Amino acid sequence: MIIDLRSDTVTRPTPGMLQAIMNAEVGDDVYKEDPTTNKLEQKLAEMFGMDAALFFPSGSMANQAALKMHTQPGEQLIADKWAHIYNYEGGGVSFNSGVSCKLIDGNRGMITAAQVEESINPPDFYHSPLTSLVCLENTTNKGGGACYDFSEIEKIRKVCNTHGLGFHLDGARLLNALVAKKEDPKAYGKVFDTISICLSKGLGTPMGSVLLGNKQIMQKAMRVRKVLGGGMRQVGFMAAAGLYALENHIERLAEDHKKALEIANVLSKQTYVKNVEPTETNIVIFYLLEGISEEKFINDLLQKNIKISGMGQGKLRVVTHLDYTDAMHETFLKVLNNYN
Numbered sequence: 001m002i003i004d005l006r007s008d009t010v011t012r013p014t015p016g017m018l019q020a021i022m023n024a025e026v027g028d029d030v031y032k033e034d035p036t037t038n039k040l041e042q043k044l045a046e047m048f049g050m051d052a053a054l055f056f057p058s059g060s061m062a063n064q065a066a067l068k069m070h071t072q073p074g075e076q077l078i079a080d081k082w083a084h085i086y087n088y089e090g091g092g093v094s095f096n097s098g099v100s101c102k103l104i105d106g107n108r109g110m111i112t113a114a115q116v117e118e119s120i121n122p123p124d125f126y127h128s129p130l131t132s133l134v135c136l137e138n139t140t141n142k143g144g145g146a147c148y149d150f151s152e153i154e155k156i157r158k159v160c161n162t163h164g165l166g167f168h169l170d171g172a173r174l175l176n177a178l179v180a181k182k183e184d185p186k187a188y189g190k191v192f193d194t195i196s197i198c199l200s201k202g203l204g205t206p207m208g209s210v211l212l213g214n215k216q217i218m219q220k221a222m223r224v225r226k227v228l229g230g231g232m233r234q235v236g237f238m239a240a241a242g243l244y245a246l247e248n249h250i251e252r253l254a255e256d257h258k259k260a261l262e263i264a265n266v267l268s269k270q271t272y273v274k275n276v277e278p279t280e281t282n283i284v285i286f287y288l289l290e291g292i293s294e295e296k297f298i299n300d301l302l303q304k305n306i307k308i309s310g311m312g313q314g315k316l317r318v319v320t321h322l323d324y325t326d327a328m329h330e331t332f333l334k335v336l337n338n339y340n
Contacts, residue, residue: 003306003328008173008256008282008321011204017244024240028233029055036236040243044197044210047246048189051215054222055239056230059172059209062196064092065224067133069194069217070166073098076129078119080106082142084170085135096228100129108277109143111136113155120163134160137170139177142311145260145283147177150187157191166217167191172198172209176281179253193217202253202282203245204322208238249322256282256320259329263318266336272297284318285311297339304335 004010013021027033041053056062063085071077077093079086081103085093093099102119104111121128134156139145160167169192178185188195194213199205211221225231257280264279267286277285288294294310301308309317 001305001328001331003324003332005318005320005324005332006307006309008201008204008319011200011322013206013241014204014248014322016248017205017241020240020244021237024236026234026236029235030231030233034234034236034239036243037239040239040246041210043243043246045212047185048195048212049186050189050195050212052218052221053210053212054218054225055232055235055242056196056209056211056225057207057232057235059170059196059198059200060089060092061225061228061230062198062209062211063168063170064089064096065221065228065230066168066194066196066211066213067093067099067135068097068224068228069213069220070133070168071097071099072132074129075132076100076102076121077133077135078102078104078111078116078131078165079135080104080109080111080137080140080143082106082109082140083135083137084141084172085137087142099133102131107143108146109137109140110146110148110152111156112152113159116156116159120159120165123163131163131165133166133168135168135170137172139173139180139281139283141172141283142315144277144279144285144317145173145176145281146278147181147280150181150183153188153191167193169195171195173201173281175250176202176253176257179250180257180281199242199245202256202321203242203249205241205245206238208235208242210242252322253282256322256324259320259324260284260318262329262333263320263336266333270336270339272339282320284320286316286318287314288316300339301335306332306335 045053199208274287
C-alpha cells in the first residue's frame with residue numbers, strides 16, 4: 001500500500017467518474033461543438049454567476065491565459081511572494097506576457113488591500129512599469145491551504161476599482177475554501193474579473209481547469225488559449241469527469257480537511273517537529289527541529305511506502321485527497337507517532 005501525500009493531483013478516477021467518461025457525448029471543442037465541454041463551462045459559469053467559461057488542459061495555462069488577457073508587455077502585476085503564478089509556472093508571466101511581478105510579503109500567501117495600495121506604481125511616472133493587475137490565490141498553496149477573509153478580498157476589489165486594475169483569482173483550490181468557510185461561489189464571481197478553477201486537485205479529475213470571467217475580457221480567451229497551444233478536440237471525455245466531480249466530490253472535501261487537521265494535531269505533539277502552520281483545508285505545512293535532516297525524514301517515510309513533499313526553505317508538505325483512505329490515515333498517524 002503506497003500512501004501518496006505529495007499532492008491532491010495524484011488521485012485516480014473513481015468507478016463512477018470512469019463510467020461518466022466512457023459515456024460522454026463528444027464533439028470537436030475547437031469548433032465549440034463538444035456538448036459535454038459546453039455543459040461543463042455553462043455549469044461553472046452559472047455556479048459562480050459569471051458571464052462565460054472556457055476549459056483549459058491545465059491550471060497553469062488557465063492562469064497564464066488570464067494574465068495575458070489582462071495585461072500588455074512591459075506592465076506589472078501585484079501578487080504575494082509565494083504566489084503560484086510566480087513560483088510554480090515556469091516563469092510564464094515574463095515568457096508569455098512580458099510582464100513583471102511586484103511581490104508582496106504577505107501572511108501565508110495572503111495580501112491585504114493596504115499592501116496592494118502601497119505597491120501600485122504611479123501611472124504618470126513612466127520610469128516604472130504600469131501596474132495593471134492584482135492576482136490573489138485562494139487557498140494558498142505555499143501558504144499551507146490558507147483561506148482569505150472574504151471581507152479583505154472585497155477591500156482589494158475597491159482598490160482595483162479606484163486605480164483601474166484587473167483582478168484575477170488563482171482558484172486552483174477555491175472549492176476547498178468555499179467548503180471550509182461555507183461561502184457562496186457567486187460572491188466570488190461578483191468581485192473578480194477572472195477566476196481559474198482546477199478540476200484535477202481536490203475534485204479528483206485526471207486533467208483540466210476552467211477559466212471564468214466577465215463577457216468583455218473572456219472574448220479574448222479562445223484566441224489566447226489557441227496561442228498557448230490549448231485548443232483540444234474531443235475533450236468532452238475529460239469534461240465529463242469534471243461534471244461528475246462537481247456533482248459528487250465537492251461536499252466530501254470536508255473529509256480531506258478533517259484528516260489534514262488530525263495530521264497537524266499529531267505532528268504538533270511530536271518532539272522532532274519544530275512548528276506546524278495553521279491548517280484550514282487539506283494542506284499541512286510543518287518544519288523539523290534544527291539538526292534533523294529533512295532528506296532523511298522524507299526517505300525514512302518512503303521506506304514505509306509514504307510519500308510527502310519538501311518545498312524548500314525547511315518546509316515539508318502533506319496534502320490529503322480523495323484517494324487517501326481511512327486505513328491509510330490510521331497507518332500514517334501511527335508512523336508519525338512512532339517516528340524517532
